Amino acid sequence: EDQxxxxxxxxxxxxxxxxSLNCSYTVSGLRGLFWYRQDPGKGPEFLFTLYSAGEExxxxxxxxxxxxxxxxxxxxAPKPEDSATYLxxxxxxxxxxxxxxxxxxxxxxxxxx
Amino acid sequence: xxxxxxxxxxxxxxxxxxxxxxxxxxxEHNRLYWYRQTLGQxxxxxxxxxxxxxxxxSRLLSDRFSAERPKGSFSTLEIQxxxxxxxxxxxxxSSDQRTLSNYGYTFxxxxxxTVV
Numbered sequence: 001e002d003q004x005x006x007x008x009x010x011x012x013x014x015x016x017x018x019x020s021l022n023c024s025y026t027v028s029g030l031r032g033l034f035w036y037r038q039d040p041g042k043g044p045e046f047l048f049t050l051y052s053a054g055e056e057x058x059x060x061x062x063x064x065x066x067x068x069x070x071x072x073x074x075x076x077a078p079k080p081e082d083s084a085t086y087l088x089x090x091x092x093x094x095x096x097x098x099x100x101x102x103x104x105x106x107x108x109x110x111x112x113x
Numbered sequence: 114x115x116x117x118x119x120x121x122x123x124x125x126x127x128x129x130x131x132x133x134x135x136x137x138x139x140x141e142h143n144r145l146y147w148y149r150q151t152l153g154q155x156x157x158x159x160x161x162x163x164x165x166x167x168x169x170x171s172r173l174l175s176d177r178f179s180a181e182r183p184k185g186s187f188s189t190l191e192i193q194x195x196x197x198x199x200x201x202x203x204x205x206x207s208s209d210q211r212t213l214s215n216y217g218y219t220f221x222x223x224x225x226x227t228v229v
Binding site for chain 2 (some may be wrong): 006009032042091102105
């Protein structure tokens with residue numbers, strides 16, 4: 001069974017204080033690893049897809065990286081508007097359920113001004 | 114097309130009542146998903162449609178839950194004889210085969226169900 005574990009559960013940063021969120025995964029074969037941002041009371045919003053170990057993607061203050069066992073979401077010089085829950089999800093290859101995303105519990109990020 | 118729409122946004126119901134939620138996906142997307150999210154948890158898969166066919170239903174779903182997608186357009190999720198444990202955010206998402214691997218799902222804003 002596919003599993004996704006995110007850490008820490010919650011992270012509080014000062015504005016400008018860079019840090020990283022971790023996503024560890026277990027999957028029979030990885031088709032894609034997804035990062036989403038979720039604001040309170042809203043649905044998740046797509047950020048990145050990573051496909052293979054060594055891949056990196058960037059968007060503004062966010063950079064996502066991927067290894068064979070985990071992914072990191074690096075946040076550089078965060079601003080208060082980066083406060084949200086960040087969700088990681090995996091899509092497995094093959095079988096009959098390769099359309100399904102398995103999510104972690106998320107990391108609640110709070111950036112204080 | 115403004116994305117995935119869900120209605121209602123909030124629903125408060127008494128235990129034992131039936132409720133129905135609606136989801137309108139992105140019109141070009143042939144795949145539609147329902148997920149459930151409780152406080153402090155990530156979304157959990159409930160069911161999946163490709164066009165009008167329901168291809169998978171999670172073992173998490175009891176027989177009180179039913180979903181339809183007539184004509185492969187909008188979808189409804191019905192919960193019969195609601196229980197307090199059904200209180201959650203019900204998320205609908207859509208994709209097509211091409212966009213799934215590139216962009217994942219596009220989610221709606223969800224329906225928040227509270228059973229009292």
